[in-house]
Amino acid sequence: MPVQQSTDALLREFEEHHPRALARAISLAEAGSAGPLIRQVYERTGRAMTIGLTGPPGVGKSTLSSALVRKARSLGKTVGVISVDPSSPFSHGALLGDRIRLAEHFLDPDVFIRSMASHGHLGGLSGASADAVLLMDAFGLDIVFIETVGVGQSEIEIARLAQTTLVALQPGSGDSIQVLKAGIMEIADIFVVNKADHPMAGQLRREIRSMMEMLDFSGWVPELVATQALDGTGINELWGAIEAHVAYLNESGEIEERRREAFVQQVHQLVLGRLERRLARSISQVALCAGIDPYAAAEGVLRQFGAGEESDDAALPVGRPRAAVKGLA
């Protein structure tokens, strides 16, 4: 069985701490084939500090990531960066741009940078990103940054794989409100107002504060930090806010809840990916029957999954794991 041999060989290299083994493991994750390896290394996970970074295009996420990596390296930490890009035939240029911004870290053997692109299905990308976080964690990296491009629902889910989520916004972009509308207000542990020398920076901070007043926070109240990532202004304050959040998670015990949410989210994606493949086959058969209405077709497909007419199931929210876990607890 060459696949098994290959996993064993990879596992050996992974344990001997060869960076190429981590690179190959993450490629397996992108192909949806990292399961056997992850099962072998899973017990070594749970030690890395995981930090998500999301925000609209143009806000300077890569520059922020780069500054945070520099800070982490100055503290002697080993670092992984997962840069997640939505599917597009045009993504290569952007990824190249991002890579250039992170280029100062390319020659540092203790910084492992990996771009992951979706191949048409963001659900799959969320699963692959979750695998990549586990692999970097098991590999022994101290800090894993998960940087997403854009603010779609799936990218929010990816950012929530992290224990601490940073939401970066830029002044004067005009779409800060629209961005906040997309549901990211609720996932931010720390707001970063980047390009803080912009004349509209003060207004953006006031907007964020007034919107925060509209929400109820139990426990941690999001911090707001102003940065100029390009020259490093505010990065020490941002790092302090991250450490404060991590301390809060540990002292309150909420860290366990976050880990469980990430776990539930990953299992959900794994199961859903498998079910969706079966689903596509089932629907293709049903769709060939002319004249049938979609509800009748759905019933027919559901019977193949052992699920018939709707029962009085509680309609649990899914796809927003934090809420789901609270509902289940």
Next chain:
Amino acid sequence: MPVQQSTDALLREFEEHHPRALARAISLAEAGSAGPLIRQVYERTGRAMTIGLTGPPGVGKSTLSSALVRKARSLGKTVGVISVDPSSPFSHGALLGDRIRLAEHFLDPDVFIRSMASHGHLGGLSGASADAVLLMDAFGLDIVFIETVGVGQSEIEIARLAQTTLVALQPGSGDSIQVLKAGIMEIADIFVVNKADHPMAGQLRREIRSMMEMLDFSGWVPELVATQALDGTGINELWGAIEAHVAYLNESGEIEERRREAFVQQVHQLVLGRLERRLARSISQVALCAGIDPYAAAEGVLRQFGAGEESDDAALPVGRPRAAVKGLA
């Protein structure tokens, strides 16, 4: 059984063409309870012209919608508008703004405008929007516009419920490339460069044209129309492009493929919604077992759905129905 009585009464009002019956039916769709009614009226669907409109915030989608509604009314057509907004505690203001832009049509009894907001799960919103399109179609409206806010993956799926998809972009926004990256390049039947009097309008048109050269089109090649929706400039040309696309769909027979894609997409969402509810329960049980890795947990959950170890299933793409259907044909 009061629910059954209620559906019967609603069906009677729906057939008697009371607008409040359509409003109530769409509310049922939002609650995920429109199934019984849709099964009764489904045979009357398939007559409406359905037009999707998507694009980044601020591009002027509501103004465009309003201008297109005006055009359709001048041709004596009855019109439905479904305005889909992503989940957010801040969406009410924006919806109000959209409504104000469409206000000129509020008193027209032959224009039915409905905003739909997601309650935390865009998959559900896609299903509810599909129901709303079917209901407006069965109600006898000639044209149904589906307008989405933002350009997330789920909103793209919603836009693809339509036979003709317009993608609106604004000059000088700086994020046209980023927007195109999000995967909407491939879904556009017609590009609309709105605010065409903007000094950067020419550049945006060149950008769109050069990106179109990077893609292969079989059959319809997207048209590019410049508009100033506020004063109506270009709306006749845009309408002409829509009619040309509809004529192409009918002459080529591709209209049947589009209908089948919308059908498959809706069945997919219906089945997935049901499975996800069962999934949330199953995962909550498994997640309580400490020390288990996510792949083992996923296997445990999948066994409850009658699906065990991965077989040699073809990995069919899902969530991008057009591609999926082509693969299945």
